Amino acid sequence: MQSALCRRFLIGWIMVVAVSPSFASEIETRYATVVYEREELLKRFNDELRLRSLSYMMRGRSSMTLSDEVRNKVEVVIDRVQNVLEMFPRGMKFRIVLLASEEDVAKVYRTKYYKNAEFIAFYAPREKTIYVSVRDATLHVLAHEVAHVVIDHYFGISPSVKIHEVLSQYVEANLED
Numbered sequence: 001m002q003s004a005l006c007r008r009f010l011i012g013w014i015m016v017v018a019v020s021p022s023f024a025s026e027i028e029t030r031y032a033t034v035v036y037e038r039e040e041l042l043k044r045f046n047d048e049l050r051l052r053s054l055s056y057m058m059r060g061r062s063s064m065t066l067s068d069e070v071r072n073k074v075e076v077v078i079d080r081v082q083n084v085l086e087m088f089p090r091g092m093k094f095r096i097v098l099l100a101s102e103e104d105v106a107k108v109y110r111t112k113y114y115k116n117a118e119f120i121a122f123y124a125p126r127e128k129t130i131y132v133s134v135r136d137a138t139l140h141v142l143a144h145e146v147a148h149v150v151i152d153h154y155f156g157i158s159p160s161v162k163i164h165e166v167l168s169q170y171v172e173a174n175l176e177d
């Protein structure tokens with residue numbers, strides 16, 4: 001029994017290591033660390049993350065480099081999500097891992113939860129990490145996942161998955177008001 005459990009753990013750990021790319025770069029924001037393997041992923045993420053009516057929130061922020069622009073955009077999204085939810089958790093820190101595609105997101109999800117899913121992004125609460133496909137990283141997708149983070153950090157005991165989803169969808173619907 002114990003050896004079977006150890007073997008399962010070892011296989012799961014090997015799968016995580018095999019599926020997880022060796023990340024080379026990080027960008028620190030006030031709340032999040034954006035983690036990416038290649039510069040092209042960061043560029044694609046930045047290109048897909050269009051702030052649209054929230055662009056005014058970029059005024060006064062210096063964006064000299066690609067990293068600066070991504071940092072500023074991520075902070076704008078986080079600030080807006082907190083304002084929509086009227087939740088401002090103290091000490092909130094989390095990671096955003098940029099993956100190339102929906103298929104990569106599915107692989108990570110399958111490795112972590114032993115389930116198949118067709119997500120373009122998801123939040124792993126135990127790791128305090130958002131995994132997102134850069135091909136699909138729109139303003140609304142990122143805001144939805146950040147809402148999960150804010151809700152998770154705000155409450156001492158996290159609400160049910162259904163409540164998380166309702167509040168995250170509320171953020172999406174009210175993001176650009």
